[in-house]
Each structure stands twice: as C-alpha cells, then as structure tokens.
Amino acid sequence: MKLTRSLAALALLVATAFPALAADAVYPPGLRLGMVPLVGLSKAKTFPGFESEDGSVKVLITELPPAAYNEVVSAFNANPAGANGVKPDKIETSAGLAYFTTESAKAGDTLVKRYSMIVPGTGFSGYVAVQIPENASKIYTDEAVRQMFATATIRKEVSADEQIGLLPFKITDLAGFKDIRTLVPGSSIILADGNESSGYESKPFMILGLIGATPQAADDRARFAQEAALQIPGLRESKVTMSEPIRINSQPGFETRIDGVSGRDKTPVTVVQWIRFGGGTSLRIIASAPRDQWSDAFTRFRAVRDGIQPKG
Numbered sequence: 001m002k003l004t005r006s007l008a009a010l011a012l013l014v015a016t017a018f019p020a021l022a023a024d025a026v027y028p029p030g031l032r033l034g035m036v037p038l039v040g041l042s043k044a045k046t047f048p049g050f051e052s053e054d055g056s057v058k059v060l061i062t063e064l065p066p067a068a069y070n071e072v073v074s075a076f077n078a079n080p081a082g083a084n085g086v087k088p089d090k091i092e093t094s095a096g097l098a099y100f101t102t103e104s105a106k107a108g109d110t111l112v113k114r115y116s117m118i119v120p121g122t123g124f125s126g127y128v129a130v131q132i133p134e135n136a137s138k139i140y141t142d143e144a145v146r147q148m149f150a151t152a153t154i155r156k157e158v159s160a161d162e163q164i165g166l167l168p169f170k171i172t173d174l175a176g177f178k179d180i181r182t183l184v185p186g187s188s189i190i191l192a193d194g195n196e197s198s199g200y201e202s203k204p205f206m207i208l209g210l211i212g213a214t215p216q217a218a219d220d221r222a223r224f225a226q227e228a229a230l231q232i233p234g235l236r237e238s239k240v241t242m243s244e245p246i247r248i249n250s251q252p253g254f255e256t257r258i259d260g261v262s263g264r265d266k267t268p269v270t271v272v273q274w275i276r277f278g279g280g281t282s283l284r285i286i287a288s289a290p291r292d293q294w295s296d297a298f299t300r301f302r303a304v305r306d307g308i309q310p311k312g
Contacts, residue, residue: 025153026050030060030166030185032158033095033126035061035150037240038144048185049128054161057136060129061180066196069125070101072118093152096120100128100149102142113137115273117149121263123196126152158182163189168210169283173307174302183209191304201234201263204289204297206304210281218245225254229273232286235260241270248276249285249306262288270294274305283308 011070027034028048041050041059050059076088076099086103088102100117115130130148132140162231164171166186174180177191188209226243238260240243246255262269268291285305289297 012275015135025151027155027158028185030158030163030182031063032063032121032124032155032200032236033061033063033128034153035128035148035156037139040139052136054088056133057140058129059132062127062185063121064125064127066121067126068127069118069120072125082251091117091120091146092148093150095152097128098149098152100146102145107131107133109144110134113142116148117152119152119154120153124155126154128152162232166312167208169206170309170311171208171307172302172309173303175204175303177204177300177304183207194262199263201267201288202265202270202290204287204293204300206285206287206301208283208304208308210277211284213280214275214277221245221252221254223274225275228275228284229256229271230260232258232271232273233264234287235269235271235288237261246274248274249308254276259291272301 025034025036026043028043031048036049037059037157040052041057042053044058045049047058047060049061050055069266077133080088082088086101088099088101089098093099098117098119102113102115105112105114106242111134113132113134115128117128117175119126129186130145130199131146160174160180163182166182167189168186174191177193177194179192181190181192181196182188183190188207190200190207192200192205193203194205198260219293222243222245226240229240229243230238232238235258236260241257241259243254253274256273258273260269260270260271261267269288270286270291271286275284286299287301
C-alpha cells in the first residue's frame with residue numbers, strides 16, 4: 001500500500017513538473033506539419049504556430065525545401081559535438097527522426113531559450129522554432145519542449161479550399177490544376193499538373209503571390225518587370241522574348257515572356273510573368289510550361305489570371 005501511494009505521488013510530481021500537452025495535434029492553417037501544443041499556448045495571430053496569451057512564448061511552424069532535412073542531418077553527423085556550445089540532439093516522432101538544438105540567447109534585452117527542430121516530410125522538411133523568455137522557463141522547461149517536439153506529425157494533404165482561403169485574394173478559376181501547394185501561408189501558392197515527387201517542370205504550373213510595393217512610373221515598371229523575370233528561380237539560359245505593358249482586370253500590369261530550360265532534365269520551357277500593379281502590394285504570377293505544351297497551357301494560365309479577384 002505504501003508503495004502504491006509512493007508511486008502515485010511520484011506520478012503527480014512528474015505531471016506537475018511541466019505544463020501538460022493538449023489532447024490533439026494542431027496544424028497551422030495551410031501547413032502539413034502539426035503538433036500538440038503545450039497547455040497555455042494557442043494559435044498565433046500573426047505567424048503560423050502557437051503563442052502564449054501575452055505573446056512572450058512563441059512556437060513558429062513552417063515548411064522548408066525537402067533537401068533542408070538531409071543537409072541538417074549531414075551537418076550534425078559531421079560535427080556531433082555541435083558548435084559554439086550548441087549541441088544537436090535527436091528525438092523520434094511520428095513524422096520520423098527529428099533533430100533539434102537548444103541555446104540561450106537574447107531578444108532585445110530579454111534573456112530567452114531558443115529551440116530549433118527539423119523533421120522529414122514528403123516533398124518538404126518541417127521546421128519548428130521555439131522562443132521562451134527566461135521568466136517562463138521554469139514552466140516551459142527543456143523537457144516540456146522536448147515532449148511537445150515528440151508529438152510532431154504530418155498530414156498527407158491540405159485541402160485546396162483551406163490553402164486558397166488563406167490568400168488575400170480569390171481564385172475563382174483553377175483551370176483544371178489539381179495539385180495545389182502553399183509556398184508562403186497567406187501570401188503565395190503553386191497550382192500544378194505535376195507534383196513534388198515527380199517535379200513540376202515537365203508539366204504546366206503557376207505560382208501566384210504578392211510582392212511589396214513596386215514602381216508606379218511606366219518606365220520604371222518595364223525595367224522592374226524584366227529584371228524580376230530574369231531572376232525566376234530554377235530557370236536557366238533565360239532569354240526575354242516579349243515584354244510589354246498590359247491591363248489586367250482593369251489595372252495596370254506588365255507581361256514578360258521568357259524562353260529557357262528548367263529542371264534536372266533541362267526541359268525547354270516558355271515562361272510568362274504577369275505583374276498586376278497595386279498600391280501597397282502587387283500581384284505577381286509566374287506560369288511555366290514545356291514548349292510543346294505551351295499553346296493549351298497559356299489558355300489555362302489566362303483563365304486563372306483573369307479569375308483572380310479581391311476579397312471582400
């Protein structure tokens with residue numbers, strides 16, 4: 001009987017040593033990586049993840065390119081002792097073997113603990129960054145954060161409606177595109193015939209997103225559009241074949257077309273870039289298709305472009 005009471009007391013002590021976990025994994029809108037937040041944390045208002053009521057405890061969750069996980073694993077294996085006093089650790093999760101670090105730092109004048117974790121995903125790497133001020137570290141301990149990390153899990157799909165609903169504009173015509181992936185939650189998205197596993201370059205795809213304020217003078221717009229077109233990631237041997245001002249849904253815009261090659265197989269592609277200029281932000285659309293599929297793809301690209309409408 002005494003042993004039973006002792007075990008019960010020990011269990012109670014362990015349970016109260018750090019904040020409990022909520023019951024179910026929570027996925028930030030638009031993301032495939034989720035976890036069970038510690039009690040006292042709720043969905044963040046201004047970033048994907050969780051935060052305390054006063055905003056001092058932050059858990060940022062995001063997705064990185066698929067190669068990021070292997071790069072981190074290679075770096076940790078090459079230097080298992082870590083660097084600058086920061087030693088890597090690992091933990092098993094339902095998403096796979098995760099690697100994380102813990103370090104002390106400063107946020108302004110406040111001493112904080114920072115934790116970073118990376119986990120493998122299908123077609124992406126999941127990343128979590130936690131910041132806890134020193135005055136909360138007795139509640140949100142290293143062990144509590146480790147327990148939260150252990151709950152990391154991956155959902156296979158995020159519905160198209162959920163992803164599109166995060167954008168600051170409406171997409172009223174998907175033009176038959178089936179694979180939809182958020183690039184930056186609430187800011188940019190990819191619509192594709194291909195997928196992450198097989199690669200996007202061999203089939204038509206579009207990237208829609210907002211960019212910061214852009215030049216308003218006509219001459220400056222032309223220069224800006226051409227420079228932006230020649231810096232499209234993944235496009236090589238680029239040659240601008242057309243660049244001219246147009247109207248897009250009654251707003252000033254610019255259309256630039258580029259020939260180049262893309263992907264590991266150096267697929268010959270034609271790319272069109274549309275920029276619809278606005279006040280605080282402008283809409284940028286990059287649409288790519290293999291040259292032998294260009295004619296049909298361009299019709300679909302225009303249908304998506306012309307169907308983009310403001311919210312509200």
